[in-house]
Amino acid sequence: xxxxxxxxxxxxxFTTDVEKxxxxxxxxxxxxxxPVYTDEVVAIAEGYKALPAPPTFAFxxxxxxxxxxxxxxxxxxxxxxxxxxxxxxEYLGQIYAGDKITVSSKLKNIxxxxxxxxxxxxxxxxxxxxxxxxxxxxxxxxxxxxx
Amino acid sequence: xxxxxxxxxxxxxxxxxxxxxxxxxxxxxxxDHNPIHIDSDFAKKSGMPDVFAQGMLSMAYLGRLLxxxxxxxxxxxxxxxxxAITNLQDVITCSGEVVELLEINGEQCAxxxxxxxxxxxxxxxxxxxxxxx
Numbered sequence: 001x002x003x004x005x006x007x008x009x010x011x012x013x014f015t016t017d018v019e020k021x022x023x024x025x026x027x028x029x030x031x032x033x034x035p036v037y038t039d040e041v042v043a044i045a046e047g048y049k050a051l052p053a054p055p056t057f058a059f060x061x062x063x064x065x066x067x068x069x070x071x072x073x074x075x076x077x078x079x080x081x082x083x084x085x086x087x088x089x090e091y092l093g094q095i096y097a098g099d100k101i102t103v104s105s106k107l108k109n110i111x112x113x114x115x116x117x118x119x120x121x122x123x124x125x126x127x128x129x130x131x132x133x134x135x136x137x138x139x140x141x142x143x144x145x146x147x
Numbered sequence: 148x149x150x151x152x153x154x155x156x157x158x159x160x161x162x163x164x165x166x167x168x169x170x171x172x173x174x175x176x177x178x179d180h181n182p183i184h185i186d187s188d189f190a191k192k193s194g195m196p197d198v199f200a201q202g203m204l205s206m207a208y209l210g211r212l213l214x215x216x217x218x219x220x221x222x223x224x225x226x227x228x229x230x231a232i233t234n235l236q237d238v239i240t241c242s243g244e245v246v247e248l249l250e251i252n253g254e255q256c257a258x259x260x261x262x263x264x265x266x267x268x269x270x271x272x273x274x275x276x277x278x279x280x
Contacts, residue, residue: 022176029169029176030207031162034214046218055210055225059203063178080183080193084202086274088226094219139226 002075002119002144004110009074013104016064020097023051026060040097053095058127058136059087061095061103071107071121077144085120085141093135100130108139119144151257151280157216157243162208165200165237173204200233205241205263205272212241212261217278223256227274237265243276255280 020040027037035042036052043051063069072079095101109122120141127136163169167185174185179201182189190198206227213222233239243261250256257280263272 025172026176026207029172030204030211032211034211036214036218047220052219054207055214055219055222056203056207059206060176060178063180068180079181080189082181084229086226086228087203087206088224090224091222 001112001116001146002077002110002121006074006107007110009107011070011074011105011107012066013102014065015100015102016061018053018057018061018095018097018099018101020051023053023057023097026054026057030054048094049096051097053097053099055089055091056087058089058095058101058125058138059140061101061127062105062125065103071123071142074107075110075121081145083143083145085143086139087141088139090137091135092137093129093133095127095129095135099135101135102128104128117146119146151245151248153245153248155245155257157212157259157261160208160212160215160241162239162241165204165233165235165239167198167235169204170198170200170235173201173207177201177203177207179203197235199235200237202229202233202272205229205233205239208239208241209243209261209263209272209274212243213259213276213278216243217280221279222276223251223254223279224277225274226276227261227272229271230273231265231269231271233263233265233271237271239263239265239271246275248280251277 247258
């Protein structure tokens, strides 16, 4: 069973750059055809300040920390047994190319189902930009297969 | 602009079949380098028949469904459960329907039920979004 005493743990926050080239690569990797995500001229004509990061891109910022998936070390997880259970975003602003985003995550809950065969790890993340505006919040549930 | 009402359907989005290249490009672009999605040796050693798609890849497709319909600046909330694994060669179709009109913080919003399905009609992602209208 996972160590429930870690509930409430605050992961080290970090700040990362949102690079224009990265957003274009991300757009390509999801077969994006809307030019608002690849052409700055179009984005600005549509009222955006710069190339906008698409709705799920915030999750990619999580990966830019000093350690890939720090929850793995914290809870001593085997990466091969992790599945993504659910993901939710709330948007309070927009993340743009050129932003510096500070990512702060907290281990919100650990619970189990099926007598511990499946454990659920819930993490809550907030994203703030260089102006200290909270631009997005996310909740992520990982499913851990003990069986 | 067409009126948005309960029952309004979002224009569907069907993606090309998932290939190993799809998974490799998404791994690089998204920063999710979990080897279970890109290294078949690792996947097999972990008891999976082969690599399988990142859940967040299909969630990004659902994001495209939403932003093809309304500009992203109107998106307030977006979430889903990952209910089935997406395998190589699967063809994912994203669809959505307005299920409720409501006012939140003085703003008119539509609650949209969204899902991603594979070619066998298995639901791979099920969720909802809140969009200002």
